[in-house]
């Protein structure tokens with residue numbers, strides 16, 4: 001039975017890192033996949049001095065969506081809140097995602113879920129992964145929207161903290177880590193392995209996942225050319241890449257029983 005999967009993300013490029021494999025797998029298996037992005041990612045650092053960075057990044061998200069076979073892409077219209085929304089000035093005439101009301105954003109997302117008769121909504125764990133304020137807000141908005149639209153399943157994208165820390169140590173050993181990345185900050189990020197309810201194998205879609213990452217060209221370098229996380233991911237040798245990116249993990253707080261390997265398993 002063909003299902004509809006809606007992946008909700010805070011910024012262009014989050015889909016490439018967290019859920020691209022699951023999205024590519026769903027489209028390959030004949031399901032409809034929709035990508036909804038809350039903000040344009042205009043506060044990200046980039047190698048270009050581009051006042052229209054947000055516009056460029058939305059274009060990159062469209063290219064990424066094409067690589068993954070996404071049927072529809074929607075942008076909710078918010079500005080990127082930045083890592084420290086209290087320190088960063090609000091862009092003129094714009095509303096940042098964390099300053100918008102949860103109810104308003106949830107209604108926008110719920111309208112799409114309703115229109116699509118979504119079976120599964122992908123969102124973020126309660127830590128917002130590594131803790132970006134827009135990711136935490138996306139977790140809240142997704143939960144409210146799914147409730148409004150009566151979407152049967154919300155899967156919070158995450159990663160097992162222990163695997164992530166081991167992978168970071170491995171990458172450090174082969175000099176693949178971006179300089180300045182604080183590995184200890186990941187000790188409390190993402191989720192404990194025991195909380196994970198869905199582990200999805202996406203090895204077969206590694207090529208599409210890499211294409212999705214590559215689409216976010218503005219995020220592969222910093223001013224002065226220093227490495228960024230996305231560029232680092234693309235430089236990881238393929239066998240190691242498959243270990244790090246061959247699976248995607250989710251939490252469904254309503255899930256009962258053993259870990260599931262299919263996002264649509266057991267749906268009515």
Ligand SMILES: [Zn+2]
Nearest residue numbers: 010011014132
């Ligand atoms: Zn993000």
